[in-house]
Amino acid sequence: MSNGIRVAALEDIPEGEGIVIDKSVTGTADDIALLRDTDGSVWALDDTCTHEDASLAEGWVEDGYVECPLHASRFCLKSGEVQNLPATRSTCPHRVEVRDGEVYLFPNETP
Amino acid sequence: MDADISRVVVVGGGIAGVSTVAALRAGGFDGDLTLVDTGEFPYDRPPLSKEYLAGRRDLKQIALRTPQWYDQQDVRLVNLTAVTALRPAEGAVELAGGRLLPADRVVLATGGGAARPPIPGSDGERVHVLREAEDADRLRTVLVPGARLLVVGAGLIGAEVASTAVDLGCEVVLADPVNPPLAAAVGIDLAAWLHGQHAARGIAVVPAGVESFEPTAAGIAARFSSGHEPRVFDAAVLGVGMVPQTALAVAAGLETERGIVVDTCQVTSNPAVLAVGDSARTRRDGLLLPRTEHWEAAQQDAARAAATLLGRPAPPATAPWFWTDRHGRHVEAVGRMAEADQVVIRGSFDDPAFSVFGLRAGLVVAAAAVDDPTAVRAARRMIDRRVRIDPARLEDPSVNLRALLR
Numbered sequence: 083m084s085n086g087i088r089v090a091a092l093e094d095i096p097e098g099e100g101i102v103i104d105k106s107v108t109g110t111a112d113d114i115a116l117l118r119d120t121d122g123s124v125w126a127l128d129d130t131c132t133h134e135d136a137s138l139a140e141g142w143v144e145d146g147y148v149e150c151p152l153h154a155s156r157f158c159l160k161s162g163e164v165q166n167l168p169a170t171r172s173t174c175p176h177r178v179e180v181r182d183g184e185v186y187l188f189p190n191e192t193p
Numbered sequence: 194m195d196a197d198i199s200r201v202v203v204v205g206g207g208i209a210g211v212s213t214v215a216a217l218r219a220g221g222f223d224g225d226l227t228l229v230d231t232g233e234f235p236y237d238r239p240p241l242s243k244e245y246l247a248g249r250r251d252l253k254q255i256a257l258r259t260p261q262w263y264d265q266q267d268v269r270l271v272n273l274t275a276v277t278a279l280r281p282a283e284g285a286v287e288l289a290g291g292r293l294l295p296a297d298r299v300v301l302a303t304g305g306g307a308a309r310p311p312i313p314g315s316d317g318e319r320v321h322v323l324r325e326a327e328d329a330d331r332l333r334t335v336l337v338p339g340a341r342l343l344v345v346g347a348g349l350i351g352a353e354v355a356s357t358a359v360d361l362g363c364e365v366v367l368a369d370p371v372n373p374p375l376a377a378a379v380g381i382d383l384a385a386w387l388h389g390q391h392a393a394r395g396i397a398v399v400p401a402g403v404e405s406f407e408p409t410a411a412g413i414a415a416r417f418s419s420g421h422e423p424r425v426f427d428a429a430v431l432g433v434g435m436v437p438q439t440a441l442a443v444a445a446g447l448e449t450e451r452g453i454v455v456d457t458c459q460v461t462s463n464p465a466v467l468a469v470g471d472s473a474r475t476r477r478d479g480l481l482l483p484r485t486e487h488w489e490a491a492q493q494d495a496a497r498a499a500a501t502l503l504g505r506p507a508p509p510a511t512a513p514w515f516w517t518d519r520h521g522r523h524v525e526a527v528g529r530m531a532e533a534d535q536v537v538i539r540g541s542f543d544d545p546a547f548s549v550f551g552l553r554a555g556l557v558v559a560a561a562a563v564d565d566p567t568a569v570r571a572a573r574r575m576i577d578r579r580v581r582i583d584p585a586r587l588e589d590p591s592v593n594l595r596a597l598l599r
Contacts, residue, residue, distance in 0.1 A: 096593070096595075097595075134244075140567070142567065142571075149570060151567065151570075152516075152523060152566065153516060154489075154566075154570075166492075167208065167257060167492070168237055170258060170259060170262075
């Protein structure tokens with residue numbers, strides 16, 4: 083088990099928003115969206131919506147879900163589970179840890 | 194749940210029908226649930242004028258649900274089958290071939306057919322409509338580079354088809370006597386801006402209707418109203434609205450009025466029959482409302498119908514929302530722009546992204562945006578939560594809209 087990749091300072095991600103971490107950093111197939119919920123918690127999902135080519139990091143984050151900026155499918159921040167159409171497939175979650183105001187990402191580890 | 198409702202049949206596999214069965218199961222309905230559809234499997238219609246028409250996605254890729262989903266949800270999908278009659282008195286629906294399917298409640302999600310106004314010559318084979326995947330398949334075969342295409346009607350479908358056809362290399366003429374279209378939905382200024390995008394992509398916009406079509410040796414000649422020169426095309430598409438499919442309801446004696454009339458719980462004039470989606474028309478406080486022919490509205494109907502069948506209060510209504518994708522731009526609108534008495538522009542029409550907010554008596558009642566969906570998602574919450582917003586902050590692009598909601 084690694085210590086994770088330091089990908090951002092917590093203060094870089096406003097509540098209710100997200101930032102993209104490039105796949106060259108994460109080593110994953112897709113870029114990863116680092117999403118900060120309205121309660122301040124930080125979550126990570128594959129960035130590309132499973133419906134069409136849209137970045138979930140640009141979506142609306144609120145109360146445990148992110149809403150895709152293109153056609154408003156919502157995904158659970160914790161599980162990646164799709165909540166409503168038009169997307170029909172869930173997305174992949176990744177584990178995140180916040181230590182001393184720094185955000186560490188554990189790609190492909192279950193949250 | 195009402196104990197005598199153990200068998201529900203949903204007629205029609207569009208977004209309204211599929212959302213109804215999904216909402217019933219999500220709400221804990223554990224009875225017998227059947228979805229009858231004439232197609233092979235339910236698919237999503239918005240891509241029919243875009244990715245599917247362009248050939249970038251096939252039918253399986255626009256399925257509304259995976260094949261496994263129906264098994265997982267214990268929904269019996271009766272595909273490739275038409276319902277030929279409702280028999281509410283007998284507690285059944287009749288399928289093509291005469292088989293009766295028992296149903297304590299029926300939900301009609303029959304949708305609409307493409308409108309075909311009585312334009313002389315419009316029954317020719319070069320005149321297309323777009324409503325079903327088969328229509329898109331047929332249209333796609335003529336959208337080859339250099340093909341001369343006439344799109345009649347510059348509303349959502351017409352504009353999207355025109356955009357897709359230009360992408361595919363067609364020479365496109367777009368005719369609509371309304372200038373600009375969509376003004377009621379997005380406001381006059383944004384409507385004019387959107388309509389102007391067509392000419393910027395090389396589409397010839399004709400501000401006229403079509404009076405007749407006539408076959409020629411190599412195509413079809415369209416004669417326009419208002420003295421515009423007739424032109425010859427390889428094909429034409431009519432994008433002039435839809436006609437609600439009410440035949441089953443009419444035959445069953447249900448009240449219809451350019452739509453199947455339902456109450457605010459989606460119940461028709463027969464308490465054993467509900468209706469949702471494009472074919473339904475709500476009467477509220479004695480007043481027949483216009484049909485809301487949008488993708489998300491169909492899902493809200495479905496959620497209300499499911500709540501009715503489960504004996505629960507209806508989920509709260511949210512402001513109506515739709516999107517359109519054309520000419521590489523993502524456009525969203527929410528609320529009722531026609532009700533606004535003040536319009537606030539955030540950003541510049543010369544430099545998308547930008548958004549337009551409509552306010553009435555200081556409250557946000559509508560918004561529309563080009564390449565700025567966050568503005569519309571924020572507006573939607575402002576409308577639903579009746580949050581009072583300072584217009585000066587709304588129009589300042591440096592102000593975070595999320596922060597205005599807190």
